[in-house]
Amino acid sequence: MNFRPSAILDELVDRWLSxxxxxxxxxxTFRGHNAPGGGFAGGLVVGGVFVLQFLTGREPHIRHRPIRRPTLLLGFGLLVALVTTVIPLVVDASPLESHxxxxxxxxxxxxxxxxSMFFDLGVFFVVVAVVLMVLLSLGARGESLVGDDGVGAS
Amino acid sequence: MTALLTLPVLGPLVAAALCLVFRRLNVQRAISFASLTVAAGCAVAVFVNVWGDGEVRVARMGGWPGSFAITFVADRLSAVMLLVALAAVTLVLIYAIGQRAPDERSSFYHPVYMVMSAGIAQALLAGDLFNLFVAFEILLMASYVLLTLEGTNEQIRAGTTYVVLNILESLVLLVAIGLVFAATGTVNMAELPERLAELPDGVRTSLHLFLLIAFGIKAAVFPLFFWLPDSYPTAPSSVSAVFAGLLTKIGVYCMIRTQTLLFPGEASDLIVVVGILTMVIGIIGAVSHQNMKRILSFHIISQIGYMVFGLGIGGEAAIAATVFFLVHQIPVKTSLFLVEGIVSRDQGSSSLKEVSGLARRSPWLAVLFLLPALSLAGLPPFPGFLAKFSLVRAGLDAEHYVGVAIAITVSLFTLVSMVKIWVAAFWGEAKPSSVGQPDAVATVGLLRHHRLMATSTAVMVVGIVMLAVVAGPFFQFVTDAALQLLDPASYVSAVRSS
Structure with a gap:
C-alpha cells in the first residue's frame, strides 16, 4: 500500500475515534440481552474502526498486532459460540438454552x-474476524492473506 | 433425543471452528473425521429409533415453546436421508484425505467441508421453512468455496454461474418464505398445513409455485437445470461427488416435503410433466457427451426426473418408490463420481477419448464402476431396478402410460451411455498410469496406488449391494415412510404434542 497518510484523519481516527x-x-455488546445491540452490532462497530484505519490510507494495524491471523479469531469466536450452544446438552437442557x-x-x-452472553461474545469475534478477512483479502495486499493460509497457490 | 437430533448439525460446526483454530493438516483431518463419525453415529441412532416405532422425533432449541423455537424434526424420511447423507459425507471425506488433491491440502478445505455437512444435516432436519432457508444458505456458502478452492480459471468461470444461479434460488426461496409468512403468520411446518388450507386458491397456488421454483433450481429440474452440468465437472472429484450425491437430492427432499406436507397433491400434473422433461433432457445430454464427469453430471439430471415424476404421480406406491429412488441414488451417484476421481487421478484425465483399458489394469476398479452403473441403469438385481420397477408399476396403476413409456426408454439410454463409458474407458489397450511407476501397465495394481480412495469407494458400493440384499425390509420401511408422508395430520399432531 503506497497511499500517502493523511495526517489529520490519521490522528483523529487512531488517537480518538478508535x-x-x-x-x-x-x-x-453487553447491553444486547434486553436492548438493541449485541455481539453482531458490537463486532460491526469494531470492524468499522478497522475500515476507518484502512480508509485513512494505511494498512490496518492488525498485521503487527495480536490478531495477525483473522482465521484464528474466526475459529475462536465460532468455538465460543458453539460451546455455549452445546453445553446445555451436558446438563440435560436443550441447546442454546440460557442460564x-x-x-x-x-x-x-x-x-x-x-x-447467552458468551454466545454473543463469540458472534462479536466472528464479525470482527470476517471484517478483517474482507479487508485483508480485498483491501490491502490480497496475497498476504492468501499466502498465509496456503490457498490459491496454483 | 434432543442430543441425537442436534449433534449431527452441531458436531460438524464445532469441528469447523476447531479446524479454523488448528491449521496442521493432520490435526484437521482427525477433527473432521471424528466429528463426522459422531454425527453419523447419531444419525444411526435416530434411524434405529424411528425404524422401531415410526414416531416423529422432535427437538427444540433454546427451551422455547412451540413454534418460537428452532425445531428439528425427524420422521421416517428425514431419518433415512440423514443416515445415508452423513454416511456418504463421511466416506467422501476419507476418500478426499486419500486423494490428497491440492484443494484438500488447503487449510480452508476441512472447515468448509464441515460447515457443508452441518448444512446438509440441518436441511434434512429443519422443522420450519426459515430454518430450512438458513440450512440452504449454510450449505450453499460452503459449496461456493469448495467449488472454487483451487482457483483455476475454469473453476472461477463455472463457479460464477453456480453462485449467481444459487443466489437467485436463495432469493426466490426467501421471497417465498416471506410471502408464506405474510399470508399465514407462521413458517413452522407443523402449523402451515392448516393455515395454508384456509387461503384462497390463487394465493395458495402462487406460494406453491414460488417454493417449487426455488427447490426446483436446487434439484436441477427442467428448465432450471443448466447450471449443473456446467459447474459440477470443474470441481475436484471428491467435491463433485458430494454435490452430485447430495445437494440436488436435498432439493428433491424439499420438493417431497412441499408436495406432501404443505400442498398435498396439488399441481401434480405440472410436476409429472416437469419430471418427464427432466428425464429426457438429462439423458440427451448424457448420450451426447464424451467426458466421464459430464456424462455423469447429465445423469444426475435425468435421475432427478424419475423422482420428480414419481412425486407427481402421488399416492402411496409412487411416493414409496420415489423415496426408495432418492435414498438409493445417493450412494450410486456418489460412488460413480468417486470412481471417476480414481480414474482421472490415475490417468490424468477422464475424457473417454484419452482413457482406455482400465479393466485390464484393474478388474476391481471395473467392478466398482460396473455395480453402481448397472444400478443406475436399473438392471436387476440391483436396488436401482427395484426403484424403477416400483415407480413404473405405480405409474401404470395411475394410468400415466406416456410417462412410463418415456421412463423406460430413458432407462434404456442410461444403460447405453453407461456402456459407452464402459467400452471406452474399461476395454481396449491399457495405458500407463500418470502416478506411481512408469511401467505400471501391469495387469494389477492400479488401486494399489490409491488404497484409501478405493476402500471408501468400495464401502459405498458394498452399501448399494446391501440395499439390494435387505430390499424387502427396506421397501417395507419406505412404504411406511410414504404412508407417514401422506398423512400430514400425524406429522402436525406429533410435532405439536411433543
Missing part, C-alpha cells in the same frame, strides 16, 4: 449475567 468506538462496541446468574458485585450491586 478508542471511543471500542468503548461503544463493548457497551453495545441466568445473579451476582453481587461490590460497589455496583446486583449484576445479571446470562449464559
Amino acid at each position: 478508542k471511543v468506538a471500542v468503548l461503544v462496541a463493548v457497551y453495545v 441466568i446468574w445473579k451476582l453481587n458485585v461490590p460497589f455496583i450491586g446486583e449484576v445479571k449475567v446470562v449464559s
Whole structure:
C-alpha cells in the first residue's frame, strides 16, 4: 500500500475515534440481552474502526498486532459460540438454552449475567474476524492473506 | 433425543471452528473425521429409533415453546436421508484425505467441508421453512468455496454461474418464505398445513409455485437445470461427488416435503410433466457427451426426473418408490463420481477419448464402476431396478402410460451411455498410469496406488449391494415412510404434542 497518510484523519481516527468506538462496541455488546445491540452490532462497530484505519490510507494495524491471523479469531469466536450452544446438552437442557446468574458485585450491586452472553461474545469475534478477512483479502495486499493460509497457490 | 437430533448439525460446526483454530493438516483431518463419525453415529441412532416405532422425533432449541423455537424434526424420511447423507459425507471425506488433491491440502478445505455437512444435516432436519432457508444458505456458502478452492480459471468461470444461479434460488426461496409468512403468520411446518388450507386458491397456488421454483433450481429440474452440468465437472472429484450425491437430492427432499406436507397433491400434473422433461433432457445430454464427469453430471439430471415424476404421480406406491429412488441414488451417484476421481487421478484425465483399458489394469476398479452403473441403469438385481420397477408399476396403476413409456426408454439410454463409458474407458489397450511407476501397465495394481480412495469407494458400493440384499425390509420401511408422508395430520399432531 503506497497511499500517502493523511495526517489529520490519521490522528483523529487512531488517537480518538478508535478508542471511543471500542468503548461503544463493548457497551453495545453487553447491553444486547434486553436492548438493541449485541455481539453482531458490537463486532460491526469494531470492524468499522478497522475500515476507518484502512480508509485513512494505511494498512490496518492488525498485521503487527495480536490478531495477525483473522482465521484464528474466526475459529475462536465460532468455538465460543458453539460451546455455549452445546453445553446445555451436558446438563440435560436443550441447546442454546440460557442460564441466568445473579451476582453481587461490590460497589455496583446486583449484576445479571446470562449464559447467552458468551454466545454473543463469540458472534462479536466472528464479525470482527470476517471484517478483517474482507479487508485483508480485498483491501490491502490480497496475497498476504492468501499466502498465509496456503490457498490459491496454483 | 434432543442430543441425537442436534449433534449431527452441531458436531460438524464445532469441528469447523476447531479446524479454523488448528491449521496442521493432520490435526484437521482427525477433527473432521471424528466429528463426522459422531454425527453419523447419531444419525444411526435416530434411524434405529424411528425404524422401531415410526414416531416423529422432535427437538427444540433454546427451551422455547412451540413454534418460537428452532425445531428439528425427524420422521421416517428425514431419518433415512440423514443416515445415508452423513454416511456418504463421511466416506467422501476419507476418500478426499486419500486423494490428497491440492484443494484438500488447503487449510480452508476441512472447515468448509464441515460447515457443508452441518448444512446438509440441518436441511434434512429443519422443522420450519426459515430454518430450512438458513440450512440452504449454510450449505450453499460452503459449496461456493469448495467449488472454487483451487482457483483455476475454469473453476472461477463455472463457479460464477453456480453462485449467481444459487443466489437467485436463495432469493426466490426467501421471497417465498416471506410471502408464506405474510399470508399465514407462521413458517413452522407443523402449523402451515392448516393455515395454508384456509387461503384462497390463487394465493395458495402462487406460494406453491414460488417454493417449487426455488427447490426446483436446487434439484436441477427442467428448465432450471443448466447450471449443473456446467459447474459440477470443474470441481475436484471428491467435491463433485458430494454435490452430485447430495445437494440436488436435498432439493428433491424439499420438493417431497412441499408436495406432501404443505400442498398435498396439488399441481401434480405440472410436476409429472416437469419430471418427464427432466428425464429426457438429462439423458440427451448424457448420450451426447464424451467426458466421464459430464456424462455423469447429465445423469444426475435425468435421475432427478424419475423422482420428480414419481412425486407427481402421488399416492402411496409412487411416493414409496420415489423415496426408495432418492435414498438409493445417493450412494450410486456418489460412488460413480468417486470412481471417476480414481480414474482421472490415475490417468490424468477422464475424457473417454484419452482413457482406455482400465479393466485390464484393474478388474476391481471395473467392478466398482460396473455395480453402481448397472444400478443406475436399473438392471436387476440391483436396488436401482427395484426403484424403477416400483415407480413404473405405480405409474401404470395411475394410468400415466406416456410417462412410463418415456421412463423406460430413458432407462434404456442410461444403460447405453453407461456402456459407452464402459467400452471406452474399461476395454481396449491399457495405458500407463500418470502416478506411481512408469511401467505400471501391469495387469494389477492400479488401486494399489490409491488404497484409501478405493476402500471408501468400495464401502459405498458394498452399501448399494446391501440395499439390494435387505430390499424387502427396506421397501417395507419406505412404504411406511410414504404412508407417514401422506398423512400430514400425524406429522402436525406429533410435532405439536411433543
